[in-house]
Amino acid sequence: MHEAYLEGVLALVEAVPVGSVTTYGDVAAMVGAGGPRQVGTVMARHGSGVPWWRVVRADGRPAQGLVEEALSRLDAEGVPVADGRVRMVQARWHPSAAEVAEHLGRVEVLPGGR
DNA sequence: GCCGTGACTCGCA
């Protein structure tokens, strides 16, 4: 994979505010390339330096193999968790397109539109 | 180039 992709994914994960979470699919969509699996691969290999526990699966469950670790950290940050899964409706991160572009390190959306 | 694999997702039974 290209290094820019890796940087983009990690930058977005670091941008997720405390108390919120995002999903692999959302990150992939925000980066605008690859898919959920690519994000998962990036996190597995290079996610040790970012708040990886704020990235969960679409159903609100943490990544397999790190469930306890993630739930522990999420709960400590005040993320709404119920029965082992994050309440996505409440905790999902909804950044504006401009904000996403900002974190990606490049402007892809012009302010003011068209 | 085919095949298996993965920190994924969605639809259907």
Added chain:
DNA sequence: CTGCGAGCCACGG
């Protein structure tokens, strides 16, 4: 609710 299968994209053998 759970499980299964197919689709998904990129990487490594």
